[in-house]
Amino acid sequence: MSQDSASATEAARKLTGRRRREVVAVLLFSGGPIFESSIPLSVFGIDRQDAGVPRYRLLVCGGEEGPLRTTGGLELTAPYGLEAISRAGTVVVPAWRSITSPPPVEALDALRRAHEEGARIVGLCTGAFVLAAAGLLDGRPATTHWMYAPTLAKRYPSVHVDPRELFVDDGDVLTSAGTAAGIDLCLHIVRTDHGTEAAGALARRLVVPPRRSGGQERYLDRSLPEEIGSDPLAEVVAWALEHLHEQFDVETLAARAYMSRRTFDRRFRSLTGSAPLQWLITQRVLQAQRLLETSDYSVDEVAGRCGFRSPVALRGHFRRQLGSSPAAYRGAYRARRPGGGPEAGAVEPVVPAQVSSAARRLPGSPGSPAGLAAFAASPGPAVLGDRPDRAPDGYTGGRPALPGQRSAP
Numbered sequence: 001m002s003q004d005s006a007s008a009t010e011a012a013r014k015l016t017g018r019r020r021r022e023v024v025a026v027l028l029f030s031g032g033p034i035f036e037s038s039i040p041l042s043v044f045g046i047d048r049q050d051a052g053v054p055r056y057r058l059l060v061c062g063g064e065e066g067p068l069r070t071t072g073g074l075e076l077t078a079p080y081g082l083e084a085i086s087r088a089g090t091v092v093v094p095a096w097r098s099i100t101s102p103p104p105v106e107a108l109d110a111l112r113r114a115h116e117e118g119a120r121i122v123g124l125c126t127g128a129f130v131l132a133a134a135g136l137l138d139g140r141p142a143t144t145h146w147m148y149a150p151t152l153a154k155r156y157p158s159v160h161v162d163p164r165e166l167f168v169d170d171g172d173v174l175t176s177a178g179t180a181a182g183i184d185l186c187l188h189i190v191r192t193d194h195g196t197e198a199a200g201a202l203a204r205r206l207v208v209p210p211r212r213s214g215g216q217e218r219y220l221d222r223s224l225p226e227e228i229g230s231d232p233l234a235e236v237v238a239w240a241l242e243h244l245h246e247q248f249d250v251e252t253l254a255a256r257a258y259m260s261r262r263t264f265d266r267r268f269r270s271l272t273g274s275a276p277l278q279w280l281i282t283q284r285v286l287q288a289q290r291l292l293e294t295s296d297y298s299v300d301e302v303a304g305r306c307g308f309r310s311p312v313a314l315r316g317h318f319r320r321q322l323g324s325s326p327a328a329y330r331g332a333y334r335a336r337r338p339g340g341g342p343e344a345g346a347v348e349p350v351v352p353a354q355v356s357s358a359a360r361r362l363p364g365s366p367g368s369p370a371g372l373a374a375f376a377a378s379p380g381p382a383v384l385g386d387r388p389d390r391a392p393d394g395y396t397g398g399r400p401a402l403p404g405q406r407s408a409p
Contacts, residue, residue: 014118018087025059025088031097034071036125040092043186052201054194059084063107082110090120093127099148108134121173124182128175132156136173143168145178244287245305250276285321292330299326
Protein backbone atom coordinates (compact mmCIF):
# COMPACT_ATOMS: atom_id res chain seq x y z
CA MET A 1 0.00 0.00 0.00
CA SER A 2 1.38 3.41 -0.95
CA GLN A 3 1.84 6.23 1.53
CA ASP A 4 -1.03 8.09 -0.11
CA SER A 5 -3.34 5.08 0.12
CA ALA A 6 -2.34 4.50 3.73
CA SER A 7 -3.10 8.13 4.54
CA ALA A 8 -6.44 7.88 2.78
CA THR A 9 -7.41 4.74 4.71
CA GLU A 10 -6.39 6.29 8.02
CA ALA A 11 -8.38 9.45 7.27
CA ALA A 12 -11.44 7.37 6.35
CA ARG A 13 -11.28 5.51 9.68
CA LYS A 14 -11.28 8.80 11.56
CA LEU A 15 -14.47 10.18 10.01
CA THR A 16 -17.11 10.70 12.65
CA GLY A 17 -20.79 11.57 12.83
CA ARG A 18 -22.61 12.11 9.57
CA ARG A 19 -19.47 12.67 7.53
CA ARG A 20 -19.08 10.58 4.38
CA ARG A 21 -15.89 10.20 2.41
CA GLU A 22 -17.60 10.62 -0.98
CA VAL A 23 -19.08 13.97 0.06
CA VAL A 24 -16.96 17.00 -0.90
CA ALA A 25 -17.79 20.45 0.45
CA VAL A 26 -16.39 23.47 -1.42
CA LEU A 27 -16.27 26.60 0.71
CA LEU A 28 -16.79 29.80 -1.29
CA PHE A 29 -16.36 33.41 -0.19
CA SER A 30 -17.19 36.72 -1.77
CA GLY A 31 -14.28 38.12 -3.77
CA GLY A 32 -12.81 34.73 -4.63
CA PRO A 33 -11.51 34.32 -8.22
CA ILE A 34 -13.86 32.26 -10.34
CA PHE A 35 -11.22 30.08 -12.00
CA GLU A 36 -9.84 28.62 -8.78
CA SER A 37 -13.36 28.31 -7.38
CA SER A 38 -14.54 26.39 -10.42
CA ILE A 39 -11.78 23.76 -10.30
CA PRO A 40 -13.17 21.63 -7.45
CA LEU A 41 -16.71 22.22 -8.74
CA SER A 42 -15.74 20.72 -12.08
CA VAL A 43 -13.65 17.85 -10.70
CA PHE A 44 -16.03 16.73 -7.95
CA GLY A 45 -19.40 18.08 -9.14
CA ILE A 46 -19.87 16.51 -12.57
CA ASP A 47 -20.99 12.92 -13.05
CA ARG A 48 -18.41 11.21 -15.27
CA GLN A 49 -19.15 7.60 -14.37
CA ASP A 50 -19.52 6.83 -18.08
CA ALA A 51 -15.77 7.56 -18.40
CA GLY A 52 -14.83 5.39 -15.45
CA VAL A 53 -14.58 8.20 -12.90
CA PRO A 54 -16.24 7.38 -9.56
CA ARG A 55 -18.84 9.89 -8.50
CA TYR A 56 -18.51 12.33 -5.62
CA ARG A 57 -21.34 14.25 -4.03
CA LEU A 58 -20.67 17.99 -4.12
CA LEU A 59 -21.89 20.50 -1.54
CA VAL A 60 -21.21 24.12 -2.50
CA CYS A 61 -21.18 26.08 0.76
CA GLY A 62 -21.16 29.80 1.32
CA GLY A 63 -18.56 30.80 3.89
CA GLU A 64 -20.44 34.05 4.56
CA GLU A 65 -23.71 35.73 3.71
CA GLY A 66 -24.47 35.91 -0.01
CA PRO A 67 -24.74 36.75 -2.75
CA LEU A 68 -21.05 36.14 -3.32
CA ARG A 69 -19.37 38.49 -5.79
CA THR A 70 -16.58 36.99 -7.90
CA THR A 71 -14.44 37.74 -10.97
CA GLY A 72 -15.95 40.21 -13.42
CA GLY A 73 -18.65 41.29 -10.99
CA LEU A 74 -20.53 38.00 -11.22
CA GLU A 75 -22.74 37.17 -8.26
CA LEU A 76 -23.16 33.62 -6.98
CA THR A 77 -25.59 32.12 -4.54
CA ALA A 78 -24.35 29.01 -2.75
CA PRO A 79 -27.04 26.36 -2.19
CA TYR A 80 -25.66 25.46 1.24
CA GLY A 81 -24.26 27.25 4.25
CA LEU A 82 -21.55 26.34 6.74
CA GLU A 83 -23.80 23.77 8.41
CA ALA A 84 -23.51 21.48 5.39
CA ILE A 85 -19.79 21.02 6.03
CA SER A 86 -20.73 18.67 8.86
CA ARG A 87 -21.54 15.99 6.25
CA ALA A 88 -18.34 16.27 4.23
CA GLY A 89 -15.35 13.94 4.34
CA THR A 90 -13.37 16.43 2.24
CA VAL A 91 -13.54 20.22 2.56
CA VAL A 92 -11.96 22.36 -0.18
CA VAL A 93 -11.11 26.05 0.23
CA PRO A 94 -10.30 27.66 -3.14
CA ALA A 95 -8.26 30.85 -3.39
CA TRP A 96 -8.97 33.35 -0.62
CA ARG A 97 -9.96 36.85 -1.71
CA SER A 98 -7.12 38.73 -0.03
CA ILE A 99 -4.00 37.58 1.78
CA THR A 100 -4.23 40.70 3.97
CA SER A 101 -7.77 40.23 5.27
CA PRO A 102 -8.75 37.71 7.98
CA PRO A 103 -11.28 34.99 7.06
CA PRO A 104 -14.65 34.92 8.87
CA VAL A 105 -14.43 33.43 12.34
CA GLU A 106 -17.44 31.17 11.74
CA ALA A 107 -15.78 29.62 8.69
CA LEU A 108 -12.53 29.00 10.61
CA ASP A 109 -14.49 27.31 13.40
CA ALA A 110 -16.24 25.08 10.86
CA LEU A 111 -12.90 24.06 9.32
CA ARG A 112 -11.39 23.23 12.71
CA ARG A 113 -14.42 21.17 13.65
CA ALA A 114 -14.35 19.30 10.33
CA HIS A 115 -10.68 18.50 10.78
CA GLU A 116 -11.21 17.32 14.35
CA GLU A 117 -13.90 14.97 13.09
CA GLY A 118 -11.60 13.39 10.52
CA ALA A 119 -12.37 15.36 7.36
CA ARG A 120 -9.64 15.94 4.82
CA ILE A 121 -9.01 19.70 4.45
CA VAL A 122 -7.74 21.10 1.15
CA GLY A 123 -6.49 24.62 0.38
CA LEU A 124 -6.04 25.66 -3.26
CA CYS A 125 -3.65 28.53 -4.00
CA THR A 126 -4.21 31.28 -1.40
CA GLY A 127 -6.78 29.05 0.29
CA ALA A 128 -3.71 28.01 2.29
CA PHE A 129 -4.01 31.34 4.11
CA VAL A 130 -7.44 30.30 5.36
CA LEU A 131 -6.12 26.95 6.56
CA ALA A 132 -3.20 28.70 8.25
CA ALA A 133 -5.55 31.17 9.94
CA ALA A 134 -7.50 28.21 11.31
CA GLY A 135 -4.29 26.77 12.74
CA LEU A 136 -4.49 23.67 10.55
CA LEU A 137 -1.04 24.17 9.01
CA ASP A 138 0.88 24.65 12.26
CA GLY A 139 3.98 22.46 12.20
CA ARG A 140 3.07 21.09 8.77
CA PRO A 141 4.58 21.39 5.29
CA ALA A 142 2.48 23.47 2.90
CA THR A 143 2.66 25.38 -0.34
CA THR A 144 0.82 28.21 -2.06
CA HIS A 145 1.34 30.43 -5.09
CA TRP A 146 5.08 31.23 -5.28
CA MET A 147 4.32 34.97 -5.21
CA TYR A 148 2.62 34.72 -1.82
CA ALA A 149 4.83 32.06 -0.25
CA PRO A 150 7.16 34.54 1.52
CA THR A 151 4.14 36.30 3.02
CA LEU A 152 2.66 33.02 4.23
CA ALA A 153 5.99 32.02 5.78
CA LYS A 154 6.42 35.38 7.48
CA ARG A 155 2.88 35.65 8.80
CA TYR A 156 2.70 32.04 10.00
CA PRO A 157 6.26 31.08 11.04
CA SER A 158 5.15 27.69 12.38
CA VAL A 159 4.13 26.62 8.86
CA HIS A 160 6.87 24.94 6.80
CA VAL A 161 6.25 26.73 3.50
CA ASP A 162 7.79 25.20 0.39
CA PRO A 163 7.11 27.30 -2.74
CA ARG A 164 8.78 24.73 -5.01
CA GLU A 165 5.91 22.29 -5.00
CA LEU A 166 2.80 22.13 -7.17
CA PHE A 167 1.04 20.59 -4.19
CA VAL A 168 1.79 19.15 -0.77
CA ASP A 169 -0.06 16.16 0.66
CA ASP A 170 0.37 15.95 4.42
CA GLY A 171 -2.23 13.25 4.93
CA ASP A 172 -5.39 14.97 6.19
CA VAL A 173 -4.34 18.50 5.15
CA LEU A 174 -3.37 19.28 1.55
CA THR A 175 -2.37 22.51 -0.19
CA SER A 176 -1.61 23.50 -3.78
CA ALA A 177 0.25 26.20 -5.64
CA GLY A 178 -1.52 28.79 -7.76
CA THR A 179 -4.34 28.47 -10.25
CA ALA A 180 -3.81 25.40 -12.48
CA ALA A 181 -1.95 23.57 -9.70
CA GLY A 182 -5.37 23.21 -8.08
CA ILE A 183 -6.20 20.78 -10.90
CA ASP A 184 -3.05 18.79 -10.10
CA LEU A 185 -4.07 18.48 -6.47
CA CYS A 186 -7.68 17.55 -7.24
CA LEU A 187 -6.46 14.84 -9.63
CA HIS A 188 -4.14 13.62 -6.88
CA ILE A 189 -7.11 13.34 -4.53
CA VAL A 190 -9.02 11.26 -7.09
CA ARG A 191 -5.90 9.13 -7.60
CA THR A 192 -5.55 8.63 -3.84
CA ASP A 193 -9.24 7.71 -3.45
CA HIS A 194 -9.81 5.60 -6.54
CA GLY A 195 -6.49 4.77 -8.19
CA THR A 196 -4.44 5.75 -11.21
CA GLU A 197 -6.93 4.61 -13.85
CA ALA A 198 -9.72 6.79 -12.47
CA ALA A 199 -7.44 9.82 -12.25
CA GLY A 200 -6.17 9.16 -15.78
CA ALA A 201 -9.71 8.92 -17.13
CA LEU A 202 -10.61 12.21 -15.46
CA ALA A 203 -7.44 13.88 -16.80
CA ARG A 204 -8.37 12.80 -20.32
CA ARG A 205 -11.83 14.33 -19.95
CA LEU A 206 -10.29 17.55 -18.66
CA VAL A 207 -7.60 17.43 -21.40
CA VAL A 208 -4.76 17.89 -18.88
CA PRO A 209 -1.72 15.76 -17.97
CA PRO A 210 -2.44 13.12 -15.31
CA ARG A 211 0.73 14.30 -13.57
CA ARG A 212 2.85 17.32 -14.33
CA SER A 213 6.58 17.02 -13.83
CA GLY A 214 8.61 19.53 -11.87
CA GLY A 215 7.32 22.18 -9.52
CA GLN A 216 6.91 25.94 -9.41
CA GLU A 217 10.60 26.75 -9.95
CA ARG A 218 10.19 27.46 -13.64
CA TYR A 219 7.55 30.10 -12.93
CA LEU A 220 9.36 31.97 -10.18
CA ASP A 221 9.51 35.74 -10.47
CA ARG A 222 12.68 37.60 -9.62
CA SER A 223 11.45 40.01 -6.95
CA LEU A 224 11.89 40.35 -3.25
CA PRO A 225 9.13 41.79 -1.06
CA GLU A 226 9.05 45.57 -1.43
CA GLU A 227 9.66 46.13 2.27
CA ILE A 228 13.27 45.02 1.87
CA GLY A 229 13.92 47.99 -0.43
CA SER A 230 14.39 50.37 2.52
CA ASP A 231 15.99 47.80 4.81
CA PRO A 232 19.75 47.84 5.50
CA LEU A 233 19.91 44.28 4.18
CA ALA A 234 19.02 45.59 0.70
CA GLU A 235 22.60 46.77 0.16
CA VAL A 236 23.98 43.39 1.21
CA VAL A 237 21.58 41.56 -1.08
CA ALA A 238 22.46 43.86 -3.99
CA TRP A 239 26.17 43.25 -3.35
CA ALA A 240 25.60 39.49 -3.35
CA LEU A 241 23.83 39.66 -6.69
CA GLU A 242 26.62 41.74 -8.19
CA HIS A 243 29.23 39.20 -7.07
CA LEU A 244 27.56 35.89 -7.86
CA HIS A 245 30.62 34.97 -9.91
CA GLU A 246 32.70 34.97 -6.73
CA GLN A 247 32.82 32.24 -4.09
CA PHE A 248 31.72 33.52 -0.69
CA ASP A 249 29.81 32.19 2.29
CA VAL A 250 26.94 33.50 4.39
CA GLU A 251 29.41 34.67 7.04
CA THR A 252 30.71 37.12 4.43
CA LEU A 253 27.23 38.57 3.99
CA ALA A 254 26.65 38.73 7.72
CA ALA A 255 29.92 40.62 8.15
CA ARG A 256 28.92 43.12 5.47
CA ALA A 257 25.67 43.67 7.37
CA TYR A 258 27.63 44.07 10.64
CA MET A 259 25.65 41.22 12.19
CA SER A 260 26.41 37.86 13.71
CA ARG A 261 25.57 34.87 11.54
CA ARG A 262 22.61 33.97 13.75
CA THR A 263 21.20 37.52 13.76
CA PHE A 264 21.70 37.81 10.00
CA ASP A 265 19.92 34.50 9.35
CA ARG A 266 17.02 35.51 11.56
CA ARG A 267 16.70 38.97 10.02
CA PHE A 268 16.95 37.69 6.45
CA ARG A 269 14.37 34.98 7.08
CA SER A 270 11.94 37.44 8.70
CA LEU A 271 12.08 39.64 5.60
CA THR A 272 11.97 36.99 2.88
CA GLY A 273 10.63 33.81 4.45
CA SER A 274 13.83 32.05 3.41
CA ALA A 275 17.26 31.29 4.83
CA PRO A 276 20.06 33.30 3.16
CA LEU A 277 21.92 30.13 2.13
CA GLN A 278 18.87 28.82 0.31
CA TRP A 279 18.29 32.17 -1.36
CA LEU A 280 21.88 32.47 -2.58
CA ILE A 281 21.89 29.00 -4.07
CA THR A 282 18.70 29.87 -5.91
CA GLN A 283 20.30 33.05 -7.30
CA ARG A 284 23.28 31.11 -8.57
CA VAL A 285 21.05 28.60 -10.31
CA LEU A 286 18.92 31.38 -11.81
CA GLN A 287 22.07 33.10 -13.09
CA ALA A 288 23.23 29.80 -14.57
CA GLN A 289 19.84 29.42 -16.22
CA ARG A 290 20.16 32.86 -17.83
CA LEU A 291 23.71 32.15 -19.02
CA LEU A 292 22.66 28.84 -20.55
CA GLU A 293 19.86 30.65 -22.40
CA THR A 294 21.79 33.71 -23.57
CA SER A 295 25.42 32.68 -24.06
CA ASP A 296 27.64 30.04 -25.63
CA TYR A 297 29.67 29.42 -22.48
CA SER A 298 30.36 25.78 -21.74
CA VAL A 299 28.78 24.24 -18.64
CA ASP A 300 32.18 24.43 -16.92
CA GLU A 301 32.43 28.16 -17.70
CA VAL A 302 28.85 28.74 -16.55
CA ALA A 303 29.64 27.05 -13.24
CA GLY A 304 32.62 29.35 -12.67
CA ARG A 305 30.71 32.49 -13.64
CA CYS A 306 27.94 31.64 -11.17
CA GLY A 307 30.17 31.03 -8.17
CA PHE A 308 30.01 27.24 -8.12
CA ARG A 309 33.28 25.60 -7.16
CA SER A 310 32.85 22.89 -9.79
CA PRO A 311 30.55 21.85 -12.65
CA VAL A 312 29.48 18.91 -10.48
CA ALA A 313 28.08 21.32 -7.88
CA LEU A 314 26.24 23.28 -10.58
CA ARG A 315 24.71 20.12 -12.04
CA GLY A 316 23.52 18.91 -8.64
CA HIS A 317 21.85 22.17 -7.63
CA PHE A 318 20.50 22.80 -11.13
CA ARG A 319 18.86 19.40 -11.33
CA ARG A 320 17.36 19.71 -7.84
CA GLN A 321 15.89 23.12 -8.56
CA LEU A 322 14.85 22.78 -12.21
CA GLY A 323 14.60 19.02 -12.68
CA SER A 324 17.07 18.91 -15.56
CA SER A 325 20.80 18.91 -16.22
CA PRO A 326 22.30 22.20 -17.49
CA ALA A 327 23.12 20.67 -20.87
CA ALA A 328 19.63 19.21 -21.30
CA TYR A 329 18.06 22.52 -20.26
CA ARG A 330 20.08 24.45 -22.83
CA GLY A 331 19.26 21.92 -25.55
CA ALA A 332 15.53 22.05 -24.82
CA TYR A 333 15.57 25.85 -24.64
CA ARG A 334 17.34 26.26 -27.96
CA ALA A 335 15.16 23.67 -29.65
CA ARG A 336 12.20 25.94 -28.97
CA ARG A 337 13.91 29.01 -30.48
CA PRO A 338 14.27 29.75 -34.20
CA GLY A 339 17.85 29.13 -35.25
CA GLY A 340 18.60 27.09 -32.14
CA GLY A 341 21.18 29.51 -30.74
CA PRO A 342 21.35 32.15 -28.05
CA GLU A 343 18.93 35.04 -28.17
CA ALA A 344 19.63 37.48 -30.95
CA GLY A 345 22.34 39.92 -29.94
CA ALA A 346 22.82 38.26 -26.57
CA VAL A 347 26.43 37.17 -26.35
CA GLU A 348 26.72 38.20 -22.72
CA PRO A 349 23.66 38.14 -20.45
CA VAL A 350 22.42 41.00 -18.33
CA VAL A 351 24.41 40.73 -15.13
CA PRO A 352 23.26 41.47 -11.60
CA ALA A 353 25.40 44.63 -11.47
CA GLN A 354 22.44 46.41 -13.02
CA VAL A 355 20.36 45.88 -9.88
CA SER A 356 18.82 49.15 -8.69
CA SER A 357 20.19 50.74 -5.55
CA ALA A 358 16.84 50.27 -3.82
CA ALA A 359 17.16 46.53 -4.54
CA ARG A 360 13.47 46.27 -5.31
CA ARG A 361 13.91 44.05 -8.36
CA LEU A 362 16.16 41.29 -7.11
CA PRO A 363 16.31 37.87 -8.76
CA GLY A 364 14.41 35.05 -7.23
CA SER A 365 13.28 35.74 -3.67
CA PRO A 366 9.91 34.02 -3.93
CA GLY A 367 11.97 31.25 -5.43
CA SER A 368 14.08 30.97 -2.32
CA PRO A 369 12.19 27.88 -1.20
CA ALA A 370 12.23 26.77 2.38
CA GLY A 371 13.63 23.28 2.02
CA LEU A 372 15.43 23.69 -1.31
CA ALA A 373 17.66 20.62 -1.63
CA ALA A 374 21.08 22.15 -1.37
CA PHE A 375 23.72 21.59 1.24
CA ALA A 376 24.31 22.12 4.91
CA ALA A 377 27.10 24.26 6.21
CA SER A 378 29.98 21.96 7.07
CA PRO A 379 31.83 22.39 10.40
CA GLY A 380 33.98 25.13 8.85
CA PRO A 381 32.80 28.04 6.65
CA ALA A 382 31.20 26.52 3.56
CA VAL A 383 31.59 27.99 0.09
CA LEU A 384 28.22 28.37 -1.59
CA GLY A 385 27.61 25.95 -4.40
CA ASP A 386 30.21 23.50 -3.18
CA ARG A 387 28.14 20.61 -1.81
CA PRO A 388 24.99 19.73 -3.78
CA ASP A 389 24.63 16.51 -1.85
CA ARG A 390 24.04 18.19 1.51
CA ALA A 391 20.89 19.89 2.75
CA PRO A 392 20.61 23.34 4.39
CA ASP A 393 19.46 23.90 7.94
CA GLY A 394 15.78 23.14 8.36
CA TYR A 395 15.51 20.89 5.34
CA THR A 396 13.83 17.60 6.20
CA GLY A 397 13.92 15.56 3.02
CA GLY A 398 14.50 15.43 -0.71
CA ARG A 399 12.05 15.82 -3.57
CA PRO A 400 9.51 12.98 -3.54
CA ALA A 401 9.28 10.27 -6.16
CA LEU A 402 6.15 11.68 -7.77
CA PRO A 403 6.95 14.83 -9.78
CA GLY A 404 5.35 18.06 -8.64
CA GLN A 405 4.20 16.95 -5.23
CA ARG A 406 5.30 16.26 -1.71
CA SER A 407 3.41 13.55 0.08
CA ALA A 408 2.97 12.81 3.74
CA PRO A 409 6.13 11.50 5.38
